[in-house]
Amino acid sequence: MTVNGNGCLTCKVRKSSVLEPCAIGTLSAISTFKNSRKFEKGEFLFKEGEEVKGVFFIKKGVVKVLKEVPGYRTLIFKVCAKGEIVGHRGYDSKNIHKYSGVALSETECCFVPIVFFKEILRDSPDLEKQLMEEYLIDLERMEQKSMSLAYKSVKEKVAEAILLVSGVYDYHVKRRSFNIDLSRQDFADLTGTTKEQVSAVLKEFSRDSLIRYSGKKFNFIDLDALKSVAATY
Amino acid sequence: MTVNGNGCLTCKVRKSSVLEPCAIGTLSAISTFKNSRKFEKGEFLFKEGEEVKGVFFIKKGVVKVLKEVPGYRTLIFKVCAKGEIVGHRGYDSKNIHKYSGVALSETECCFVPIVFFKEILRDSPDLEKQLMEEYLIDLERMEQKSMSLAYKSVKEKVAEAILLVSGVYDYHVKRRSFNIDLSRQDFADLTGTTKEQVSAVLKEFSRDSLIRYSGKKFNFIDLDALKSVAATY
DNA sequence: TATAAAAAGTACGAGATCGTACTTTTTAAG
DNA sequence: CTTAAAAAGTACGATCTCGTACTTTTTATA
Numbered sequence: 001m002t003v004n005g006n007g008c009l010t011c012k013v014r015k016s017s018v019l020e021p022c023a024i025g026t027l028s029a030i031s032t033f034k035n036s037r038k039f040e041k042g043e044f045l046f047k048e049g050e051e052v053k054g055v056f057f058i059k060k061g062v063v064k065v066l067k068e069v070p071g072y073r074t075l076i077f078k079v080c081a082k083g084e085i086v087g088h089r090g091y092d093s094k095n096i097h098k099y100s101g102v103a104l105s106e107t108e109c110c111f112v113p114i115v116f117f118k119e120i121l122r123d124s125p126d127l128e129k130q131l132m133e134e135y136l137i138d139l140e141r142m143e144q145k146s147m148s149l150a151y152k153s154v155k156e157k158v159a160e161a162i163l164l165v166s167g168v169y170d171y172h173v174k175r176r177s178f179n180i181d182l183s184r185q186d187f188a189d190l191t192g193t194t195k196e197q198v199s200a201v202l203k204e205f206s207r208d209s210l211i212r213y214s215g216k217k218f219n220f221i222d223l224d225a226l227k228s229v230a231a232t233y
Numbered sequence: 234m235t236v237n238g239n240g241c242l243t244c245k246v247r248k249s250s251v252l253e254p255c256a257i258g259t260l261s262a263i264s265t266f267k268n269s270r271k272f273e274k275g276e277f278l279f280k281e282g283e284e285v286k287g288v289f290f291i292k293k294g295v296v297k298v299l300k301e302v303p304g305y306r307t308l309i310f311k312v313c314a315k316g317e318i319v320g321h322r323g324y325d326s327k328n329i330h331k332y333s334g335v336a337l338s339e340t341e342c343c344f345v346p347i348v349f350f351k352e353i354l355r356d357s358p359d360l361e362k363q364l365m366e367e368y369l370i371d372l373e374r375m376e377q378k379s380m381s382l383a384y385k386s387v388k389e390k391v392a393e394a395i396l397l398v399s400g401v402y403d404y405h406v407k408r409r410s411f412n413i414d415l416s417r418q419d420f421a422d423l424t425g426t427t428k429e430q431v432s433a434v435l436k437e438f439s440r441d442s443l444i445r446y447s448g449k450k451f452n453f454i455d456l457d458a459l460k461s462v463a464a465t466y
Numbered sequence: 467t468a469t470a471a472a473a474a475g476t477a478c479g480a481g482a483t484c485g486t487a488c489t490t491t492t493t494a495a496g
Numbered sequence: 497c498t499t500a501a502a503a504a505g506t507a508c509g510a511t512c513t514c515g516t517a518c519t520t521t522t523t524a525t526a
Contacts, residue, residue: 067376073384077376089369098373135368136322140331142375143300143310149382150425151306154483184504192383194484199505215492215504387513417474427514432475448474448522 007031008110013059016083018130026124033116037109041181045101045109046087052095054113055088061107062168062181066189067099074189078141079104079168079182088117088131089138104181149192152231157191158201159230162211164190166221177219205229240264241343246292249316251363259357266349270342274414278334278342279320285328287346288321294340295401295414299422300332307422311374312337312401312415321350321364322371337414382425385464390424391434392463395444397423399454410452438462 008027014020019027034057039045045056048067056063062081068074077099080086086101095114112120121128148157165187169178184195184202191198205211210229212220241260247253252260267290272278278289281300289296295314301307310332313319319334328347345353354360381390398420402411417428417435424431438444443462445453 067380069380069384075380075383077379089372099376132365132368135365135372139322139368139372139375142372142379143332146310146375146379146382146425147300147302147308149379150308151302192379195504196485196506197483203505428474429476429515430513436475 008034011059013057013083017057018085018127018134019057021130022124022126026120026127029120029124030110030112030117033120034110034112037111039103039107039109041103041105043103043107045103045107046097048097048100050097052087052097052114054111055117056086056101056109056111058082058084058086059108059110062104063107064102064104064182064186064189065099066102075192076186076190077145078138079164079190081168085134089135104186154191154193154197155201155204156230157193158187158198159205159210159226161187161190162205162218162221163223163226163230166218166223171218171221171223173223175219177217180216180218182216241267244292246290246316250290251318251360251367252290254363255357255359259353259360262353262357263343263345263350266353267343267345270344272336272340272342274336274338276336276340278336278340279330281330281333283330285320285330285347287344288350289319289334289342289344291315291317291319292341292343295337296340297335297337297415297419297422298332299335308425309419309423310378311371312397312423314401318367322368337419387424387426387430388434388437389463390426391420391431392438392443392459394420394423395438395451395454396456396459396463399451399456404451404454404456406456408452410450413449413451415449 008014008019008031009024011017011019014027019030036059037056039061045063046053058080060082062079063084063086064076065078065080065086066074066076087097089098121131148160152160165180165182166178169180171178182190184198187198187202188195202211202213205226206213208225209220210222210225211218241247241252241264242257244250244252247260252263269292270289272294278296279286291313293315295312296317296319297309298311298313298319299307299309320330322331354364381393385393398413398415399411402413404411415423417431420431420435421428435444435446438459439446441458442453443455443458444451
């Protein structure tokens with residue numbers, strides 16, 4: 001447990017976090033009980049079915065949140081980057097994780113053990129309100145995702161996934177290129193399709209000049225054209 | 234506005250509602266501000282894109298909660314029966330409904346205007362806690378649904394839908410039969426497929442003795458066999 | 467009860483998607 | 497830098513799903 005000057009109040013990723021509007025008391029409470037943890041690429045932060053041990057605030061790296069059918073398939077619900085909170089939702093009734101969190105790159109987190117987090121939450125209506133907001137965002141996201149999974153073509157879904165990923169890596173027209181940590185399989189898991197389809201669609205998008213890429217390096221993304229392909233209802 | 238003895242405290246559907254564990258103060262506050270509203274089959278309780286005017290507690294009837302791509306397709310997120318609360322989730326940031334609620338049968342609700350509901354909520358941590366719980370349940374439901382939509386076959390999804398519907402209509406082995414208010418198209422909207430596929434799969438299930446039905450009258454449902462077909466991961 | 471309209475059932479061809487099998491490229495390790 | 501292993505790309509047949517077009521049944525209404 002680190003109790004030092006390097007706390008939440010001065011944290012440089014706080015502005016993109018649920019903690020952003022929280023009171024000083026809430027932040028210093030979290031600072032007191034947090035400790036830093038690192039994960040390598042591919043490592044699980046937490047696993048579906050396991051007991052909830054605490055919550056993670058991502059300081060560095062990218063994490064995929066997913067559910068697997070063991071030995072069959074995986075669906076990625078969201079991809080979280082620095083500032084975001086993960087693993088905070090298992091702590092209902094049974095304290096068991098309903099999904100997993102896996103590092104897509106080397107990841108650094110602030111970890112707050114669940115007993116402390118619950119205690120802090122009890123005395124922090126600001127944090128509770130933020131969490132509520134977070135749930136509502138996740139719900140809306142999942143509803144949108146369900147629509148896509150149900151009715152969009154592979155092509156539309158892959159376009160959507162590229163847009164999502166470009167957001168996570170903060171792509172904008174002025175940036176030359178960016179390296180993603182997601183494999184083709186990750187794209188497939190994000191869209192409910194197969195890696196073969198992803199490869200084919202990416203190539204098609206490249207041929208049509210919607211994207212330019214080589215391996216995991218992407219650039220010259222025509223965001224508007226992709227949006228139009230993704231046909232976001 | 235009805236302020237009478239017929240309030241929430243003595244309401245016969247309360248036990249199946251988010252209000253069940255709420256304090257007397259919370260209940261009587263709601264009783265004070267609620268009024269009764271009726272909807273005919275097919276009528277919208279509220280519509281995606283419209284301003285949130287209040288929340289509905291279902292007293293009688295069945296309501297489908299859905300999102301549509303106008304002129305294209307519809308996805309039903311859930312089917313709510315008596316005791317359940319609907320329309321309570323638009324009141325974030327913009328106060329706009331993100332989905333619609335449509336009566337599947339003649340429906341009777343207690344309606345609480347949003348200003349009052351928000352006020353009551355502010356002073357009722359018990360109700361707030363229940364709502365939070367409700368969001369978490371919805372999230373888990375949507376995540377499960379996404380998995381199904383992404384990776385299950387039409388047959389598996391229809392089996393799942395029958396199980397869902399049998400739950401809504403409280404089917405159990407001892408019941409002879411039950412009439413559903415959902416059309417084949419509703420089943421399709423529930424499973425992200427088409428009414429033609431639903432007809433075909435229902436027939437197949439009937440042939441294999443998993444269900445017996447005629448039109449909208451269902452009985453002799455082999456729940457275990459259906460569960461095994463639905464292959465709930 | 468007759469009649470129209472809506473819903474459900476049926477069959478089937480077109481097209482999309484999957485997944486195997488293979489080749490090529492990239493990445494990681496020695 | 498070399499080599500092995502993993503990831504990505506490619507092609508294609510098998511399968512699944514969709515959606516049209518039609519018939520039959522059910523429901524609603526006069």
